[in-house]
Amino acid sequence: AQSVTQLGSHVSVSEGALVLLRCNYSSSVPPYLFWYVQYPNQGLQLLLKYTTGATLVKGINGFEAEFKKSETSFHLTKPSAHMSDAAEYFCAVSVAQGGGSNYKLTFGKGTLLTVNP
């Protein structure tokens, strides 16, 4: 069974600093990987996703993530944090079940990002 681990339930950065949110997954088969963002009292919005091809994926709002198979990681980064980036971020992994065509989507527990002025 697959799993997703987001290291750090809360990350705090200064405005203009690098944002790094960590996500590791476990899967015996190649996964699809996603990052979603949730602003307070809202639903989630897709930031970016990796399915196949280039391992460095660029998303909205200047975020990007790199799929590293050897490290089973899909960390989210942004070179310079903005106050508007303050939100909760969820990593998600989708894996084929039993070698078939049925996939299961699993969300991590989320990382709350705060941006200090």
Next chain:
Amino acid sequence: DGGITQSPKYLFRKEGQNVTLSCEQNLNHDAMYWYRQDPGQGLRLIYYSQIVNDFQKGDIAEGYSVSREKKESFPLTVTSAQKNPTAFYLCASSQGDATNEKLFFGSGTQLSVL
């Protein structure tokens, strides 16, 4: 504007009462989903439907029921059998299979127990 509408935004349930959360989408998506969100727990799948008049249990279906009589509507009933219903409930839809396609989310319903 196309999107997903959840109502009400806040809902209170008395002990022993069933309550129904509404979810409507005008995106013409085939698949719809209900997730439960608890603080620090991420999202857990309650039920999903990939086509009208068909739905499947997710990971935590006990104490919940759904229907999918119309493509655009996927209401969730929280029954009295759900002993810990206080949570934020999110409805979502996708064009294809959510496992490799983008999920579109509503703004959620916060359910609390009186």
